[in-house]
Amino acid sequence: MHATVQPAVVGATGYTGAELTRLLIKHPHCRTPLLLHDREDGAAGDFAELYPQSAGSARALSIERFAWDRLRDSGTDVLFLCTPHEVSRRLAPEAVERGYRVVDLSGAWRLKNAANRAVYAFADANPVAASLLDASAAYGIPELNAPEIAGARLVANAGCYATSVILALAAWIDGGLLELEHGVICDAKSGVSGAGKQPTARTHFVEVSGNLSAYNVFGHRHAGEMREQLGLDDGQLQFTPHLLPIPRGILATIYVRAKDGTRATDLAACLREFYARASFLRVHGSARLPEIRFSLHTNYCDVGFAMEPDGPRVVLVSCLDNLVKGAAGQAVQNMNVMLGFDQTEGLL
Amino acid sequence: MHATVQPAVVGATGYTGAELTRLLIKHPHCRTPLLLHDREDGAAGDFAELYPQSAGSARALSIERFAWDRLRDSGTDVLFLCTPHEVSRRLAPEAVERGYRVVDLSGAWRLKNAANRAVYAFADANPVAASLLDASAAYGIPELNAPEIAGARLVANAGCYATSVILALAAWIDGGLLELEHGVICDAKSGVSGAGKQPTARTHFVEVSGNLSAYNVFGHRHAGEMREQLGLDDGQLQFTPHLLPIPRGILATIYVRAKDGTRATDLAACLREFYARASFLRVHGSARLPEIRFSLHTNYCDVGFAMEPDGPRVVLVSCLDNLVKGAAGQAVQNMNVMLGFDQTEGLL
Amino acid sequence: MHATVQPAVVGATGYTGAELTRLLIKHPHCRTPLLLHDREDGAAGDFAELYPQSAGSARALSIERFAWDRLRDSGTDVLFLCTPHEVSRRLAPEAVERGYRVVDLSGAWRLKNAANRAVYAFADANPVAASLLDASAAYGIPELNAPEIAGARLVANAGCYATSVILALAAWIDGGLLELEHGVICDAKSGVSGAGKQPTARTHFVEVSGNLSAYNVFGHRHAGEMREQLGLDDGQLQFTPHLLPIPRGILATIYVRAKDGTRATDLAACLREFYARASFLRVHGSARLPEIRFSLHTNYCDVGFAMEPDGPRVVLVSCLDNLVKGAAGQAVQNMNVMLGFDQTEGLL
């Protein structure tokens, strides 16, 4: 029997923070989460007012202004940052210094390579501390990185697109089954919650409904995560995101070439073996490629593929819910690993 | 053969203004419309950049800052105001004074009754001029009000909800077929473009998608138009709007009681006779009630009804496209009437 | 500590049956459900193949052909019928005779009044047995009918529309606060899963998307349930359903008149008191009427209302998820009551 822990969530008002709050409320080893916001103009509020669907189970949860004292007084064990990149960049070093275990859901701490990180243009108050943390932060995909996560003070929860692509490719790259020099093309499509809760022209219902658009071609920040984690260079991995007229879910269609002599059965066997003990990776048979709806409201990443009859071309499909396995669910999974709980606690 | 006229559109960047621009471009009696905006922060821009779907047919159309001189120099004959209520309230009196025929698509000039108008809280610079114009403005539903529109300097284009309800009820009320004391209930549902192009929490794709909500219960401003035009008092007409997860279209379900002895055939005959010469009112048989898709991208209002076997209860259904018959299409129809063109010019 | 029970589901391939299966799998007092189908042409199959989203948690669940022997051998305690009306009409009497507790999710056993039942045109093999069961079946809304449900052999799970309307109105009618002679109008809107899984022209994506339509005006079968349970006659309650372009969810907008002297605070107090011990009824304050998304994927019915300033008109809004509180969730809740479990078991 595990003792319970006290989680705190900074940024509980956004889509990711709210999904995380819902998961933590049901987590068997968590006490009621402390909800915080870090916006000058943010009023303290009631979580159930912001997310009426959660009323009943969360009637009494209020969202308070962030303060270190409040965190200390609450006996917080683990701190989730669902904050903008810059805010995470500011809060995480101090949180770690104060002894909290931290799971950051922003893009602040995911990139090890300074050149990749440059696109974020972080302006750190204490560059030395930030740099140390850049080096020690664990990249948060537990299927691939559990030992490092277990020992980390700060886990950088992986990006939603990045999770879908990395989990799909990791097994075959690790197994040396792909002709990587030819280049890997990732054509990904995401629901609108991935763009956040802030109303913009791009997220207006009338603009999105009935539409599809590609964006950030050759320039999406998640591509850096993919390359770093998969050990590919820029020329080897190309990533194009699209905005889908659905509220949530990601499907990535990934174009690769298998090495000479590799058969579909080899590819399938490699995937199944690599993920044999992974609780949230479902490998689908070639009869039915994964679809977005398979993974919605679950912490699963669904992976399947089709190979042309005599090879070498392979189409790999990967689906997940960007708010769960792509964000809040994976954050809980990371917490489970950090604190020694079973990875699936609170997620099935 | 009619000579051509020069239209100008103030507020061409919104949904209504853009739809109007598209209609005017194709109008056989209109020269290329002059496009204007009245926003301090609004940059002059290219219409096709804002609405790329119109590129090709409108490649050269730029949107300029509003100025009376520009209007005069362009030889404008008819001025369409697709502006916020307050802006219309400010521009219309001067436009009329300068001799322009004006069609206003806002709610600024629709209400004759000062008590109804009070909900808008207009702050007129020149209350006397405004008051005179309040009295002389024609309410713009050409099926019901063509003679007045033909002679008007200012036409107040009817509200989208108001058009759907008024057109559905006018025939039976005029024919004395309804038991009005029992009360008329209008339960209406509208697509999101009715809420305008400004991004808000309410129009965010994730909030609207998969949802339905009632709003402004007992307090929607279009209810005043309905009561004034149909000659009903507050107790006789009740209106509830809902926000539908679709980009455009309105369906109003209207609950009435027929007077004793009135049969379904009487109701049908009344509708068909009343609208016998109306080009944009389609009366549907009881076998198939109108649906929103019937009227999309058209200037039609589709009306049909079901009566319970022995009466007196009747469910009346009315559909239209809020951007066409509920706004821009009706504005063109009003212009046609004002300028002596056939009502259908540019609208079929 | 309760012993576990063995549930069986006939018709697990439909939307309702699948949702029920998902709930039963997670129910703390239920063993893995036995899944059955009753279609001549139905092949035994794998539940996770039909509903890939459930793979992982339900990998081993197969759907077998219905047979009484299979039921007996499995040690089934409670039988859920997610079958067409006629099949439920055939299976339920024998199931009850064989000693099973039965929850029927079809419309077969909901109506007490033979005249109302006539619209279904049931052709019973044994009319006497059917008639006895018609009389003894409990109407399955636990908030209103728990004692009868607790003792029943057969529970007729309430219709989705009926649940939304009955729960909204029951408190005020019970409290004598409404002027019922004026007539109650229920304008309801439902997502497409309410129309079932069978592909038809009406459920084709292209026909539904971007559309709204009223249907079965003055003729929907759920109206009979509403009248019987609320004690209203045909003239007192009018019901109009609409098909929404969303996968799931119901919103009912209900028009009533309060009796003279009744204030909004009286109405609110009545609702809160009536449902003070109801686990799945959320009464919302007038500041924010319920929306469909509040209740999705939950077993809650959300109720709220607006009253005009001086009365007597009231707009009552009720929302639920047609597959959960409107079907599978309520079926589990009914089972909980029948078997003496807490009503919320497996539903929070």
Add this chain to the structure above:
Amino acid sequence: MHATVQPAVVGATGYTGAELTRLLIKHPHCRTPLLLHDREDGAAGDFAELYPQSAGSARALSIERFAWDRLRDSGTDVLFLCTPHEVSRRLAPEAVERGYRVVDLSGAWRLKNAANRAVYAFADANPVAASLLDASAAYGIPELNAPEIAGARLVANAGCYATSVILALAAWIDGGLLELEHGVICDAKSGVSGAGKQPTARTHFVEVSGNLSAYNVFGHRHAGEMREQLGLDDGQLQFTPHLLPIPRGILATIYVRAKDGTRATDLAACLREFYARASFLRVHGSARLPEIRFSLHTNYCDVGFAMEPDGPRVVLVSCLDNLVKGAAGQAVQNMNVMLGFDQTEGLL
């Protein structure tokens, strides 16, 4: 001034046939189209009943059973086949023999290469006649093939996906700007009307809504058209279609490599020159890639691209409305070319 011609449409009840009918009704050089169906079980019907949105403009149009006599008596000049592949395969040879100009919108006559055609498994009654027609049929993309179309008896209207991909790639391949040996990858996404009007599990609203799925990977029949028209072999072009939760529209994301030394300005210039006289091809600047909504309800194909800073990788995006430029609009455009009208007649 052109004399008017008499068009006939076989298969006017489907989505493509209905869209075509709407276009022909408005075509300045066409008499009211003769509408026919070729289904044993098809009842003659009223077009406006099937497509109520067209009532008013098409009130009197009935759909009759197909018969050669009816065709002859009507004075038909041009025959549009919106029929299943097999029916087109049967009707086209006889129609050509009888002297009609034919535009076939099915896949029956698009493929020149017998090996590609094999996937359709046509069973021709007169293989010799069919083979001759296979050879003489013109592939119907007027931007690329106008002279051949002008002289053809039978035009095989190009597939919707094929049109989007071929138009996007033709200029650069013609100009020799691409490194084709590396392989071209076409990741395309289509709305549901592309799957036809027949209700199936795949087109059920609940299955499509909120979802995205890849299908026919390595096996879609339009890939053959693309390869034949672009002169690529199987290894050079790879095509993956996806089903989008929208009613209409296609977006193709195409991955290519430019030859050494090719700059973005070269690519842009090539596109603009190649399509300088094309009325329905809009080349977009790199500042804004085309989106599906740009092309909806128009006959435009919108093309744009992004190139990585130093090349050679290019992402090419192509959008069109699958029912207009991908089917009915292009069919009218083909007719215009065949009969010597301006390509844009009836299409702007």
